[in-house]
Amino acid sequence: MTSFLVLLFAYTLSQFYRSFLAVVSADMTRDLRLDPAALGTLSAAWFFAFAFAQFPVGYALDRWGPRRMLALAMLAAVGGALWLALASGFTDAVIAMVLIGIGCSPIYMSSLYIVARTRPHQFAFLSSAILGIGSIGNLLGATPLVLAAERFGWRGSLMGIAALTLASAVSVWLLVRDPPPAERTGGDSLLGGLKTILSIRVIWLLVPLALVSYAVVIATRSVWIAPYLTSTFGLAPEPLGNAVLAMALAMSLGAIISGALERWIGAKTTTACGIAIGTCGFLALGLGYARDVWAAVAILTAIGFFGIMYAVLLEHARSFMPAALVGRGITFMNFAFIGGSGLVQWLSGRAVSGWIGEGMAAPEAYQRLFLAFGIALVAALAIYLFAPPRPARAIRPAPAP
Numbered sequence: 062m063t064s065f066l067v068l069l070f071a072y073t074l075s076q077f078y079r080s081f082l083a084v085v086s087a088d089m090t091r092d093l094r095l096d097p098a099a100l101g102t103l104s105a106a107w108f109f110a111f112a113f114a115q116f117p118v119g120y121a122l123d124r125w126g127p128r129r130m131l132a133l134a135m136l137a138a139v140g141g142a143l144w145l146a147l148a149s150g151f152t153d154a155v156i157a158m159v160l161i162g163i164g165c166s167p168i169y170m171s172s173l174y175i176v177a178r179t180r181p182h183q184f185a186f187l188s189s190a191i192l193g194i195g196s197i198g199n200l201l202g203a204t205p206l207v208l209a210a211e212r213f214g215w216r217g218s219l220m221g222i223a224a225l226t227l228a229s230a231v232s233v234w235l236l237v238r239d240p241p242p243a244e245r246t247g248g249d250s251l252l253g254g255l256k257t258i259l260s261i262r263v264i265w266l267l268v269p270l271a272l273v274s275y276a277v278v279i280a281t282r283s284v285w286i287a288p289y290l291t292s293t294f295g296l297a298p299e300p301l302g303n304a305v306l307a308m309a310l311a312m313s314l315g316a317i318i319s320g321a322l323e324r325w326i327g328a329k330t331t332t333a334c335g336i337a338i339g340t341c342g343f344l345a346l347g348l349g350y351a352r353d354v355w356a357a358v359a360i361l362t363a364i365g366f367f368g369i370m371y372a373v374l375l376e377h378a379r380s381f382m383p384a385a386l387v388g389r390g391i392t393f394m395n396f397a398f399i400g401g402s403g404l405v406q407w408l409s410g411r412a413v414s415g416w417i418g419e420g421m422a423a424p425e426a427y428q429r430l431f432l433a434f435g436i437a438l439v440a441a442l443a444i445y446l447f448a449p450p451r452p453a454r455a456i457r458p459a460p461a462p
Contacts, residue, residue: 064237068172071135071229072195075165077222078138079107080283084206084305085215087287087298089154092215097288097417099151101410104284106155108403110162112396116255118167119392123254123385126239127171135230138164142223146216164226166399169195170392171237177379177387178240185328185376189320192372196313207302254389258382264394266448267378269441271394272401274336277343277434278368280406282308285413285427286361292423294354304358311365319373328377329450332370333442339368340438347432371398381452405434 082089082104090100114134121130141160148154169191176187209218258264282305290296290304315335323331342364351357375394382390409430416426 064175065172067229067232067236068168068175069191069195071131071168071233072172072191073197073201074138074222074226074229075168076196077201078142078161078165079279080309081206082283084287084302085210085218086284088210088215093148093150093154095151095154096414098410098414101284101406101413103154103158104280105403105407105410106158107162107165108399108406110159111166112400112403114163114166115170115392115396115399118170119389120254121167122170122174122388122392127167127174128233128237128239131167131171131237132230132234134167135164135226135233137161139223139227139230140164142219142226146219146223170388170395173375173391174388175240177391178384181384184379185323185373186320188372188375189316189323192369193313193315193317193320196309196316207298211298254386255393257386258390258393261381263381263448264378266444267374267394268397270332270336270445271374271378271397273405273437273441274339274368274374275371275398276401276405277438278312278339278364279402280409281361281431281434282312282365284406285409285430288423289427290354290357293427294357296354304354304361307358308361308365311362312369315366316369316372319370323373323376327450328373328380329448332374332377333446335367335370335373336438336442336445339364340435340442342368343431343435343438347428347430347435349428377448377450
């Protein structure tokens with residue numbers, strides 16, 4: 062229980078870091094002289110650094126366990142938060158976000174590794190609970206961050222978060238306990254284990270949805286909800302913070318409920334139904350059905366509630382993986398989730414800047430962006446529906462050479 066609570070606090074901070082830009086974007090854009098493309102690049106830098114760190118993280122989990130690796134990695138997030146608080150321009154901010162992304166990269170995977178090794182039959186439920194409860198970080202990155210930034214400035218607020226991150230890293234070092242090591246198998250090297258994971262054909266039917274589904278929701282929450290609501294409906298900072306809070310709370314509740322629902326109807330059905338409803342929300346925004354701010358916030362809240370199938374889709378993938386490679390397996394899938402998020406945020410920033418630069422009104426540009434998100438989800442979901450709901454037989458480790 063102690064390890065669970067320590068890792069839950071660390072994950073709360075990770076959630077804050079992946080979403081805080083939406084709320085401080087106006088002040089940061091002014092102070093650092095950023096345009097929408099640069100803002101999208103900053104968020105993408107966090108996600109790309111996080112994503113590419115998954116490969117060494119997975120190997121380290123299978124080889125050495127989570128405690129020491131996670132505690133040391135989180136020091137990079139401390140340094141990145143301080144660097145961003147002192148940033149003087151775009152380059153400083155990119156370096157800072159890369160450091161924060163690296164420092165956050167092992168947190169959720171370390172939690173899931175412990176769950177997968179100690180309570181595999183509760184994986185979906187517990188991983189969804191961690192995701193949902195840890196999403197308090199999303200809530201902290203909404204109205205509370207608005208109030209903190211108004212009092213201390215966005216730079217002072219980040220310094221406070223850096224101090225909390227340092228305390229979390231020390232707690233991980235002192236209190237987290239590694240699970241017993243799994244029996245080694247063939248493919249024990251970083252590349253050998255990854256090759257084994259990539260040879261599981263059904264995984265490739267899940268990867269497109271992993272690349273897109275989380276990416277479009279988190280891009281909306283972390284980057285585009287604020288400029289969309291501000292430019293389209295003229296929301297002031299405090300009601301904007303409340304709108305962001307509503308979507309963040311929906312994401313948290315949806316993650317918890319989806320994990321419980323998976324135990325009744327299975328991972329594939331839960332994922333497909335949730336993503337289908339979230340897809341309808343993006344298409345509604347893209348086709349202009351949000352005629353007023355209340356409708357827009359309601360649709361965004363529904364997208365947050367139904368669209369976060371991260372943990373349940375991860376459970377679907379995990380069920381096809383050998384136990385001794387679960388660290389590398391879940392981090393490969395996490396690479397798809399987070400790498401897709403980085404790519405979507407970078408591309409969406411370029412797209413919005415291009416459309417506005419060509420003379421398109423900002424509200425119309427965001428509407429077009431949401432329509433593109435909905436179409437991408439339709440394509441990924443169509444591929445996912447061909448995946449089997451569960452393995453045809455038990456997954457056995459590969460024989461030792």
